[in-house]
Amino acid sequence: MITEMALDLKVNGDRLLSWLVDLAKIGARDDGACCRLALTDEDRAGRDWVAQRMRELGLQVQIDAIGNMFGVRAGRDRTLAPVMTGSHIDTVRSGGAYDGNLGVLGGLEVVATLNETNLSTARDVVVAVFTNEEGARFAPDMMGSLVYVGGMTLDEALLTNAIDGAVLGEELQRIGYAGDMPLGWYQPHAFVELHIEQGPVLDMEGIRIGAVHNLQGISWQEVVVTGQSNHAGTTPMRLRRDAGYAACAIATFVRDLAKDMGGDQVATVGKIDLKPNLINVIASKALLTVDLRNTDEALLKQAERLFSAFLAQLREEEGVDIQTRPLARFEPVQFDLTLAKRIEDNAKALGLSYRPMTSGAGHDAQMLARICPSAMIFVPSVDGISHNPAEHTKADDLVAGTNVLLHTLWQLSNQEA
Amino acid sequence: MITEMALDLKVNGDRLLSWLVDLAKIGARDDGACCRLALTDEDRAGRDWVAQRMRELGLQVQIDAIGNMFGVRAGRDRTLAPVMTGSHIDTVRSGGAYDGNLGVLGGLEVVATLNETNLSTARDVVVAVFTNEEGARFAPDMMGSLVYVGGMTLDEALLTNAIDGAVLGEELQRIGYAGDMPLGWYQPHAFVELHIEQGPVLDMEGIRIGAVHNLQGISWQEVVVTGQSNHAGTTPMRLRRDAGYAACAIATFVRDLAKDMGGDQVATVGKIDLKPNLINVIASKALLTVDLRNTDEALLKQAERLFSAFLAQLREEEGVDIQTRPLARFEPVQFDLTLAKRIEDNAKALGLSYRPMTSGAGHDAQMLARICPSAMIFVPSVDGISHNPAEHTKADDLVAGTNVLLHTLWQLSNQEA
Known part of the structure; x- marks a missing residue:
């Protein structure tokens, strides 16, 4: 040998x-x-x-x-x-x-x-x-x-x-x-x-x-937004409680979050379901998923905290209810x-x-x-x-x-x- | 009588x-x-x-x-x-x-x-x-x-x-x-x-x-965004061509547009469909609708122009294809x-x-x-x-x-x- x-x-x-x-x-x-x-x-x-x-x-x-x-x-x-x-x-x-x-x-x-x-x-x-x-x-x-x-x-x-x-x-x-x-x-x-x-x-x-x-560590959450279904033509912007808008604001927020944090942080909203999902009806409900990942546990926790703070602010501003449910969490x-x-x-x-x-x-x-x-x-x-x-x-x-x-x-x- | x-x-x-x-x-x-x-x-x-x-x-x-x-x-x-x-x-x-x-x-x-x-x-x-x-x-x-x-x-x-x-x-x-x-x-x-x-x-x-x-005058458009489906964990933010993000950026843009224009302008994204619509996959495709309304035809046209300019910018920034199709237009x-x-x-x-x-x-x-x-x-x-x-x-x-x-x-x- x-x-x-x-x-x-x-x-x-x-x-x-x-x-x-x-x-x-x-x-x-x-x-x-x-x-x-x-x-x-x-x-x-x-x-x-x-x-x-x-x-x-x-x-x-x-x-x-x-x-x-x-x-x-x-x-x-x-x-x-x-x-x-x-x-x-x-x-x-x-x-x-x-x-x-x-x-x-x-x-x-x-x-x-x-x-x-x-x-x-x-x-x-x-x-x-x-x-x-x-x-x-x-x-x-x-x-x-x-x-x-x-x-x-x-x-x-x-x-x-x-x-x-x-x-x-x-x-x-x-x-x-x-x-x-x-x-x-x-x-x-x-x-x-x-x-x-x-x-x-x-x-x-x-x-x-x-x-x-x-x-990467992984943090998966399901987010359910409940707003008020209403006519897209007759409802002034100031009176809206738009679950669809809130879902999209969450998706653009997590994109900004990942860009601002930089490094290894990635963030994705891959799934969005609106109800009733019609062109001229303000959505009453949105179900979406948020996928946050980072190689550093402290940074991943920071991303989760910033996300959570954003939801609190969005709840207030848009007058919607927002519930989150953890789907997976790995360090x-x-x-x-x-x-x-x-x-x-x-x-x-x-x-x-x-x-x-x-x-x-x-x-x-x-x-x-x-x-x-x-x-x-x-x-x-x-x-x-x-x-x-x-x-x-x-x-x-x-x-x-x-x-x-x-x-x-x-x-x-x-x-x- | x-x-x-x-x-x-x-x-x-x-x-x-x-x-x-x-x-x-x-x-x-x-x-x-x-x-x-x-x-x-x-x-x-x-x-x-x-x-x-x-x-x-x-x-x-x-x-x-x-x-x-x-x-x-x-x-x-x-x-x-x-x-x-x-x-x-x-x-x-x-x-x-x-x-x-x-x-x-x-x-x-x-x-x-x-x-x-x-x-x-x-x-x-x-x-x-x-x-x-x-x-x-x-x-x-x-x-x-x-x-x-x-x-x-x-x-x-x-x-x-x-x-x-x-x-x-x-x-x-x-x-x-x-x-x-x-x-x-x-x-x-x-x-x-x-x-x-x-x-x-x-x-x-x-x-x-x-x-x-x-x-109100009504402008309805269908928007189809085509990006690149990819793994939500392994794809760095800078390499993404995310149709789901683009759809959400459109929805938040039209909200801001209506708020900025003020007056009678309303704007709604009521329908969003993502593909494949999965938690850990960057969406390859998004179909959404945009409903713009104003009582003033000149302002409604202005909203349409600003919207169109935003799509051009988004195409460039996110590297996605964006096609629009008018669904209805009333003065x-x-x-x-x-x-x-x-x-x-x-x-x-x-x-x-x-x-x-x-x-x-x-x-x-x-x-x-x-x-x-x-x-x-x-x-x-x-x-x-x-x-x-x-x-x-x-x-x-x-x-x-x-x-x-x-x-x-x-x-x-x-x-x-």
Whole structure:
């Protein structure tokens, strides 16, 4: 076995790409989308296919009680904590070919490259496939990794109801992926997840590798405004209690808020429903959602406070009732900066443009960050599109990201401490 | 016959109210709404009932080619132009008991009062019922009066298709109201229409009579904004092309526009539809409507120009495409100020509070204003509600408005020139 890796060693891009194509066929729909909702027959078929690849690569395949899959490549010293990589293979209802899949198949491609070049590592290398990352069939999302790190009990997870009425534990049994490996068996030395960006930053800036330093905190609220329905022609402006106007004032306020706060703060009103929603009737009711995100918890709280103060003022000025209901609230996650810096260094050494960045979406790595040094490698999403059949990452970028993963995992798996 | 009216002569409020109740029973729905869409069986039943009342009052009933009904009380000098009053009895799908009906039944109550007190007038008094004022089944609205004054050809009107597919001319024949009186037969000396305000001004201010001086011009536009759908978490603010934000910026702009212009300018965005309308997706598309109204055509044009300039700026700033489509455009209508002043004088003489006002809704009187001095008497709408089963005007106000109509018609019908 060889214990030194040449800097110019590269993964086999053709094999990686053909695996991505093959996995995307499982659950493929006529419109080009991929639909492998968690714990459905399609998910089982995808899992079976991945397990078969793992076995062909000589990995030991293990399944834990929440259905997380682990392909283990033994290192020279089994007493050392393993290095873990991976992601998920479940998709949203109308998913693409790369979200999740790249992190799993990129990990397997790293293993295949190590095998072919006869390279041994000090530590075990583990490729993980986490259950139900998308949350499209069972809430919450990132469930497999959440349960793995102890953030949710197994019992609670197994009793979760699907949107189609199924019970998670029963579905897990049905598809044959209720395993016997204890939860949290591996306490990794480090975790690295390769993923598509799912945002437009790398693509717009023409940068090939994102070293993910942190992950945004999320604050989701539903807002219901109740005003007074009235005739749009006969009601003077001063007598209006316009729920539609109030909804729009909220949307423009949060835009201004994000611009004024600057930094990582983003704010979105993506959903607005007016009643009665007629051209010549002042709306009596508006239901809208507000999505605030920041990488800094204190700043996210500040955004929430400023938003709340604006609602109080708007209530007064427009004479409307405004009720809010929290829909989701996650604190920001800080990844391991030493590990993120290592990803940048490897991109640089491989001649790839790179930048530090923030993830705006949730990922399994944020759960693993609770128990070990973790970070992520992002590759560009063309036009920032994901969760959509049009999701695309250029082949060169898929391969480049996997090469960064190769060298990063190699270094981590040979660390003595 | 008596030719002098005492100032303290009043209409019979009980009779007026019972007529309003009886007419509202025709087309009544379980939810309390009244549904007599133009030229339906319910409209026919309402027309038959009104024609029967006219005949009982000794009026000559005439029907013209577009189905307008005229109940004629002969004056002493048939060579003089008649004084006309009236309104409509068709309703919207979920209508109230007073919109239109009050103008017709108030006119008949005036005739009944003249009859009972044996009062004769120099000129004929004509109570008109105009076809399809609401436009809820056949577009455009105010069709009967529009055709009457020559603003639309009879042929065009008869070929109009209903939202249910029926053809207007065939429906008119079917219900037996395709009459033989030539269009525009009566060239009135004056036209006065009694109507509920359909807005909150009189009710909020506690004023009982509105003397309508003018009617707003209307500019309706549909606006379609096309941006770029993207992830609400991963898309930095500076890279967004947010159709939802643009729609809301338009809505808050028109609110500011109306406030800045002041005067009679009103502006409403009552309808907004976002796509995909999801909490965590920046909207790719927004369809909204903009309703601008002013009593002054030059100011209304100014509002349209400022709006258009804002869209150009927004296109640039947000990087979105914005298309507009005119849905309706009517110039403001000026009523006869001498006649409006007469209405105010009569309200004052009857001890009723009054104010000059603007109509924000369209009415048959605006069509009649093209061929003769015209004005309107408004009575309060509780909370400004109309086109709704909750439409309500206090009994005292219904009667007070009819008393103003009585004295106004009396004076006009005895004018020598």
